[in-house]
Amino acid sequence: MIFTSTHSTRLLMIRSFRLALVIGLFLTLATVVVFWQLPGHDFITIDDNVYVTNNSYVAAGLTAKSIRWAFTTVKAEFWHPLTWLSLMADTQFFGGSPGGYHLTNLLLHIINTLLLFFFLRKATGKLWQSGVAASLFALHPLHVESVAWIAQRKDVLSTFFWLLALWCYAHFVEKPNRSRYGWVLVFFILGLMSKPMLLTLPFTLLLLDYWPFRRFQYKGSLGSFVRAIWPYIHEKLPFFGITAAAAIVTYLAQKYGGGLDSMNPYPLSDRIANALLSYGIYIWKMIWPQNLAFFYPFPRNLPIWQITASTITLGLITAWALKSIKNRRYIIVGWLWYLGTLLPVIGLVKIGDFSMGDRYTYVPLIGLFIILAWGLPDILEKWRYRTVALSLSAIFVIGAFAAVTWSQTGYWSNSITLYTHALRVTQNNFLAHYALGDILAGEGKMNEAIPHFADAVRSRPDKATLRNTLGRALASQGKFAEALPHLTTALQIKPHFSEAHYNIAIALVAKHRYAEAIENFSEALKLNLELNQVQRTRSPEGLSPNFELGNTYANQGKLDEAIEQYTRALSIPSEYLPALIKLAALYSAKNDYPQAFSLYQIDPSPTGLKRALLHGYWKWGLLQNSVNQLAPF
Numbered sequence: 001m002i003f004t005s006t007h008s009t010r011l012l013m014i015r016s017f018r019l020a021l022v023i024g025l026f027l028t029l030a031t032v033v034v035f036w037q038l039p040g041h042d043f044i045t046i047d048d049n050v051y052v053t054n055n056s057y058v059a060a061g062l063t064a065k066s067i068r069w070a071f072t073t074v075k076a077e078f079w080h081p082l083t084w085l086s087l088m089a090d091t092q093f094f095g096g097s098p099g100g101y102h103l104t105n106l107l108l109h110i111i112n113t114l115l116l117f118f119f120l121r122k123a124t125g126k127l128w129q130s131g132v133a134a135s136l137f138a139l140h141p142l143h144v145e146s147v148a149w150i151a152q153r154k155d156v157l158s159t160f161f162w163l164l165a166l167w168c169y170a171h172f173v174e175k176p177n178r179s180r181y182g183w184v185l186v187f188f189i190l191g192l193m194s195k196p197m198l199l200t201l202p203f204t205l206l207l208l209d210y211w212p213f214r215r216f217q218y219k220g221s222l223g224s225f226v227r228a229i230w231p232y233i234h235e236k237l238p239f240f241g242i243t244a245a246a247a248i249v250t251y252l253a254q255k256y257g258g259g260l261d262s263m264n265p266y267p268l269s270d271r272i273a274n275a276l277l278s279y280g281i282y283i284w285k286m287i288w289p290q291n292l293a294f295f296y297p298f299p300r301n302l303p304i305w306q307i308t309a310s311t312i313t314l315g316l317i318t319a320w321a322l323k324s325i326k327n328r329r330y331i332i333v334g335w336l337w338y339l340g341t342l343l344p345v346i347g348l349v350k351i352g353d354f355s356m357g358d359r360y361t362y363v364p365l366i367g368l369f370i371i372l373a374w375g376l377p378d379i380l381e382k383w384r385y386r387t388v389a390l391s392l393s394a395i396f397v398i399g400a401f402a403a404v405t406w407s408q409t410g411y412w413s414n415s416i417t418l419y420t421h422a423l424r425v426t427q428n429n430f431l432a433h434y435a436l437g438d439i440l441a442g443e444g445k446m447n448e449a450i451p452h453f454a455d456a457v458r459s460r461p462d463k464a465t466l467r468n469t470l471g472r473a474l475a476s477q478g479k480f481a482e483a484l485p486h487l488t489t490a491l492q493i494k495p496h497f498s499e500a501h502y503n504i505a506i507a508l509v510a511k512h513r514y515a516e517a518i519e520n521f522s523e524a525l526k527l528n529l530e531l532n533q534v535q536r537t538r539s540p541e542g543l544s545p546n547f548e549l550g551n552t553y554a555n556q557g558k559l560d561e562a563i564e565q566y567t568r569a570l571s572i573p574s575e576y577l578p579a580l581i582k583l584a585a586l587y588s589a590k591n592d593y594p595q596a597f598s599l600y601q602i603d604p605s606p607t608g609l610k611r612a613l614l615h616g617y618w619k620w621g622l623l624q625n626s627v628n629q630l631a632p633f
Contacts, residue, residue, distance in 0.1 A: 020121060023131040024114055031110050031138045034402050035409055038106050038148055039099040042414040046294070046435055047151035050076050052087060052101065061092035074253040076151075082193045083154040101150040108156035109147045113138040115163035116366065123170050124212040126374070132394050133373040137366060141289035141404040142282075145358040148412035149294070154195035155362050161191030162198055162363060169205055173213045188239060196250040197363065200341045202239035206232060207336055211329035266298065273302050275346040278356040279339070280310025285358075286365055289404055291425035294418055295432060297459070298355045330374045337367025353431070353460075415439055430459035434466060437473075446477055457486070464494035472503045480507045498527035506548065514556050521549040550582060559586050 043053050052058050055075075057066040062085070070084035087101065094100020117134035121127055137143070146155035165187035172180035184205075191198035209215040209232045218228040266274075285292070321335040341364040347355065376393070380386040411421040416439060422432040437452030453470040460466055471486035484507050490500040505520035550565035566582045 016127060019127055020118070023127070023134075024117060027113050027117060027131070027134055027138055028110055030135070030402065031113055032106075034139055034405050035106050035109070035147060037406075037409055037413070038102045041098060041102055041148065041412055043098045044149060044151070044294075044412070044418060045415045045439060046431070047076070047149070051151045051153070052091075052096075058084065058087045058091055059096060060088070062088045074256050077254050077256075078154070078196065079249050079253045080154050080158075080194055080196075082190060083157055083195065086153055086157055086194075087150075098150065101153070102148070105147050105150065105153060105156055108153075108160050109138070109143075112156060112159050112163055115160070115167060119163060119167050119170060120370075122167075123208070124374075129373040129377065132398075133366070133369040135394075135398045136369040136372070136401065139398060139402045139405050140286070140365065141292060141401060141408045142285055142358045142361045142365065144292070144405055144408040144412065145294060146362040148409055149359070152359050155197075155359055158191045158195035158197055159363055161187045161194060162201060165191065165198075165201060166204075166208070169208065170213075173209075173215065185238060185242075189242060192242070192246045196246055197341075197344065199243050199246055199250075199344055202236045202243055203340050204337060205236060205239070207333045207340075211333045214329075270302060271348050273307050274298065274355050275348055276314065277302065277307050277310050278346055279342065280306075280313050281356060282342070282361055282364070283313070283368070286361070286368055289401070289408075292358055292408055293422040293426045293429070293432075294358075294412075295422060295429060296355045296357065296426060297429055297431065298353055300428070328375070328378060331371055334367040334369075334371035334374075337370070338364045339367075341367070353463075428459040430456040430463065430466060433459065434469065437469075441473060446473060449473060450477070462493060464490040464497055464500065467493065468497065468500045468503060471500075471507075475503060475507045475510070478510075480510050483507050496527055498524045501527065502548070505552075509548070509552055509555070514552055517552050518549065521552065547582075554582070554586065559590055562586055 043049075049055075057069045057073075060066045066088050067085065070081040070088070073079075073084070086104065090100045090104050094103070113134050116137055117130050120130035120133055124130065146152045165184050168180060168183040168187060172184055188198060188201055191201070206229065209229075215232060216228040218224040317335060321332040324331045342360060345357070345360040377386070377390060380389060383389065411418050416436065419432040419436040419439075422429050423436070426432070433452045433456035437449040437456065440446070440449035440452065450470070450473050453466070453473050456466045457463075457470050467486045467490035471483040471490065474480075474483035474486070484504065487500050487504045487507065491497055491504070494500070501520045501524040505517040505524065508514075508517035508520065546565050546568045550562045553559075553562035553565060562582075563586050566586070
């Protein structure tokens, strides 16, 4: 009998393991099919330029200089060296095409799905519930942004380490020792080096101590709860210490990078109201994922009725979770998982002009998926057709989510498709208008770009950068009278806005108001020096205030002042040759031909010399000299 019992148990274990492998294979194939189009997608002009396309360190691959930069920079307002290193590795292996970066994001998402499934199975012993929760994680439309946006590599990479930490923690709980504890700590640190979202991991581990690991019990009183949980809090003190240090680093990175500047326009009351509303909207979008966009602008008027409805909903779910705290522990654990892991990004500390973001649900929704996957079987426990109903429901829901995810992934194929979709499903989306206008302007379609810039200003009239962009675009079309009010307003909103000063100066030069133009050029230069910018403010043609100020002085006949500004412009690589030509021409105008010729000879190329001689001699009427000098060519 003992032999038979042991043999039966072993057979059940083998059967369960085989079923787990089949479910794992299904999860892998389903995720690949749903995201199949992803490797053919392009870069996105928002953030992908910061992380890849305009980042010389990432473009260089894994070099000593790039690796050193990854560990010392707070570019993109985060300290996340492992994210930078992963992107550099993609460049190293796949080159600069977007397909390689997308493929890595997808691979990480698949691995995360499998890690979640096998962790839940190990921790709970429930095969099918774990499979359903992992399927929802893999195929939910709200997770498209984290997978399809190359710049969100930090999401899928940090979650990879998050789930590895959970897996190691399950082994630690099974057999506590320093080695297993150390691995949990290592993966926690690696996750924080990918994205500070892992700040809440120690609290999540405490939730797991309650369920499914059931490491402590209490009798119902607060004192009993504190006494029961304290040993496990004490066990995690190193984690809390690292969390505190990481929070300080994150704050400093945001402050240094300017990410906290945008919280000033939003009072605390609005941020709290938006947080309550966002918690509710995320739940609704989990159930009914429609009108998903890459950017949700912070509403100018928060709808009171929606805030009230969301707050009541949160209160009711919390009451239900507390009521079920003894008999159905997964409810309180899943609910607190959702509330807690969302807390750092819910908007109480505002780091942008958005109200919420689909990418922020990548880890938090796991808590709600746990409630659904374990809760529905419990609710239908005594129903005769429970198995059939649950199976059909799971197939229908997961299939519907997969179809929406496929469609949503398609919107990320390129920037124009993504921004156009966002404008279709959201209102007053100034960033989508601005980004779409920027693309059209870059393609030379300024007449199509200007209406988008104007719509962006109408949506956010108090944003100086939008005013400046519209003013610059109008000026490029020769509409200086229309451009100047927008540029002036940009300065009123942001008094130390060097680029606005620069663009105003350009418009004033066109209107022959040279004295005012010089004043604005000088102010732009002064602000650039004060801000210690390495890259000077540029005009649409790529020229600096030094160069344009030199032009203005030359137009006024102030040759010495012009020569001084052109000489300064020589320090800017992209303006070296244009400044050289201008200087040579001015020395020719002053009849200082030896100095002019010495400058011409600096650039030995025939093309450069031709340009210099033509510009210099023809401009000052010395046509015969020009002909003589060009004769050898």
